Amino acid sequence: MKSTLSGTSVIGYSRGSGNEPAGQAVHAASGAKLEPIYLSATTDEVNQAVELAATAFPAYSAISGKERAAFLRAIATEIEGVADDLAERGALETGLPDGRLRGETGRTTGQLRLFASLIEEGSWVDARIERAQPDRQPLPKPDIRSMLKPLGPVAVFCASNFPLAFSVAGGDTAAALASGCPVVVIAHHAHPGVAEIVGQAVLRAALSTSMPEGVFSLLYGGGPLVGIPVVQHPAIQAVGFTGSRRGGLALMDAAANRPQPIPVYAEMSSVNPVVILPGALERGEAALAEAFFNSLTLGVGQFCTNPGLVFLPDGCGLVFLERLKELLGTSMPGTMLHDGIREAYVDSVNAVAKTVGVETVGRSAAPGAAGQAAAAVFSVSVRRFLEEDLLQDEIFGPAAIIVRGTLGEIEATIPELEGQLTATIHGTDEELAANAPLVAALAAKAGRVIFNAFPTGVEVCHSMVHGGPYPSTSDGRSTSVGTMSILRFVRAVCYQGFPDACLAPELQDANPLGIWRMVDGERGS
Structure with a gap:
């Protein structure tokens, strides 16, 4: 039609x-x-x-x-x-x-x-x-x-x-x-x-x-x-x-x-923090950089689950950063949804780039046409990140900030973040088990915690949670x-002493709809 x-x-x-x-x-x-x-x-x-x-x-x-x-x-x-x-x-x-x-x-x-x-x-x-x-x-x-x-x-x-x-x-x-x-x-x-x-x-x-x-x-x-x-x-x-x-x-x-x-x-709003542990880098830094770049630039970064913040331990990740710089340098600008989003993105990226203590990991070298914006990634220490509120704000588009510090500093920083839709950990199974406090800190700040993947895919299913503590959502429940x-969009209503015939089918003794119910404290159909 x-x-x-x-x-x-x-x-x-x-x-x-x-x-x-x-x-x-x-x-x-x-x-x-x-x-x-x-x-x-x-x-x-x-x-x-x-x-x-x-x-x-x-x-x-x-x-x-x-x-x-x-x-x-x-x-x-x-x-x-x-x-x-x-x-x-x-x-x-x-x-x-x-x-x-x-x-x-x-x-x-x-x-x-x-x-x-x-x-x-x-x-x-x-x-x-x-x-x-x-x-x-x-x-x-x-x-x-x-x-x-x-x-x-x-x-x-x-x-x-x-x-x-x-x-x-x-x-x-x-x-x-x-x-x-x-x-x-x-x-x-x-x-x-x-x-x-x-x-x-x-x-x-x-x-x-x-x-x-x-x-x-x-x-x-x-x-x-x-x-x-x-x-x-x-x-x-x-x-x-x-x-x-x-x-x-x-x-x-x-x-x-x-x-x-x-x-x-x-x-x-959500910056969707990603924590990269050493074991994830040992599996392949270049491949991890490519996967991150693909997630960052998907849809020109215009997803609420875009990975805009990466925590990378000191002393590792050199190949990860070099490969990311290569990908950014050869990437092409993309058309954003409308001028308002593009202008806000450009303003935010320029403001971050001018912030004291922030280094540019890489930016697209290609000239952008009208309505387009280019990817950018920056790096900063944990200390400067915590000192500068601007660095914790969402940049809606294909930009991210990499925060460097010790694992102890990274774990201590997570509780200082605002509420998030997602939080991600990359590492080995052994590292995940050994860093239970870090996992708990991330779960306290996000509605969905992800292991060894990136957050831009949101599966529509019965168990999905796309929400999180304020300000990612107004109601983190x-x-x-x-x-x-x-x-x-519902509320619980209680009926006391009603005749069976006057109750909704869901509450009648015969259970005409055959649904699962709790009867005298026991679940069944």
Whole structure:
């Protein structure tokens, strides 16, 4: 199918009619503006979208897991039907290659189907039953049953660096819809066309599966005009966000200052420290340098799990550094997602390069074209690293800082780091066992600890944790990837003394859904 772009918001089952321009997509490589002009949702349309979601919530949250699963699978199928359109428009708006865009499309549809399987089976609601004991002494025990229930309408903000997997129908939306929460999505200005194509796909899926109007809306417009009002609307009960720390903090403030504060699940910044132990270098320094370089420059470094900080013990790693210098010197600049990201990257790299005590390991020698940025790696001592806050900040792009020191100094530095999405150790099995305190220190700072690999691959599965202590995320108890992310949009509700017929099927004595439950303290089906 060939998608037609209108430049307007999706308000339930209708299209927006605002006439105030919200911006225009820009060709990532050339800077040329792309049609159409996108129009901002009006104040009335923002309210209408949220109110439709609030109206849809009772009906949508009450339908069975199988029905919601059918909706999620329909979304996946509709997205696959416009995969060519997404690859074509995505390449223009983001500069991402065809393979990356198609791979991200597959990840998006795969996670929708993963959630569909989860809620179709049904045990995720964590049903717990404590049967009454009327003869218990000295007091009778009442019948008490609990399960997870959806919160209500959720606001989802699209990410700039993942136009599909963390955007309109990405992980936040999939988790919220799976839980039973309608979603109001706020499009990102950098890839509005991709957002509209996916939004149309979700709309078709909602209609074909007879979902209540308001289960999904897609709004265009700036943060102050659209995003903040959505978060502040009393019907919104949670927020999903992937982006800058400044943007995440603004949403957290808006949510906290409501008469009824709500949770904001914001993924914000991470430098993803890598610790290289001597045994890893002994296995092959050049190969390790090549693997690190490939991870650093993947997608022009525009991944939240980019390895931006490397701890290298003193007295070793000479071949590693020489090979890394060679790779950097011959590397080619890459087109970044948009000018804002590129300018911030260039400013950060230049600031680090000018910092006292910082040495340049290597930088690309090739001249970059408009919209492009080149890889860079720097080196600094542990002491200077700890003294200079700038060196601990995230550089969003293909740049890293190598910190040199003794193993004792490295281990002592880990607790001084901010919270991270990932932390990595390279070494031998024996070194891993011998450095348990180092492993524990890294685990205290990160949501995912990796051994002998690099963090840029994030598997979408039941056990994945893509989150970590603040400021990598606003709530280190949560994840934005994998099926555990559904837990962000639910709360536990307890029913005491209810007649069996008035309980949800998940809590009824006969267990008509055949799910796993805890009954009187024992797990079973």
